[in-house]
Amino acid sequence: MSFKMVKPSHSVLALLFFGLGLILPIALLLSGEILSGIAFLILFLSVLSAMIERCLFRNIKICEKGITYIRLNKQNFMGWDEIKIVGIGYIPIKAPGKNPWLYFATDGVSCPMLNGRMVNEKFFMVSYRKSVEVAVRLYWKNDIDGLDGKSDFEKHSGIKRKLT
DSSP: OEEESSOHHHHHHHHHHHHGGGHHHHHHHHTTOHHHHHHHHHHHHHHHHHHHHHHHSOEEEEOSSEEEEEOSSOEEEEETTTOOEEEEEBOTTTSTTOSOEEEEESSOOOOOBOOGGGOBTTEEEEEOOHHHHHHHHHHOOSOOBTTSSOOHHHHHHOOOOOOO
C-alpha cells in the first residue's frame, strides 16, 4: 500500500493557497518593478517547486517486508525487523498538538516533536490517517507509541498528547 507523505487534502489546500502568492510577483512586474518582480518570481518558483515535490512526489510504501520512503530521486527502505519504534508525533511549529504524524525509527527513541528535516534512512514519517494506521497494524505487532496508551514521552514528562 502506498500513501502520500502529506495528506492529500492538506496538499491541495497548501498548493492552492500558495498559488495565490503568484499575484505578488505579477503585480510587481505589471507595476513596473521589474527587478523586485523577478526576484519574487524566482523565490516563489523555488519554494513552489519544493512544495510540489514534497506534496506530490514523496510517498511511503508499506508492505510485508517493511517500509519504503520514496522521493523523486531516491528511495530508502526500512525492514520491519530494523524498526524499533512506531509512534505518533507532531510538528509543533505548524500546528501544536494538531495534525499528528506517524513515524518509524530504528533507534527506539520516542519522538513526540517532529521536524521534516529529521527524515533520513533511519527515520521516516507520514501524516497520520486511519488508513495508514490500519496498513501498519497489518505488519507491526507491537504498540504504536502515543497511540496505544501513554507514550514513553508522556510517561517521563507527565504531558498528555491528544490525537485529533
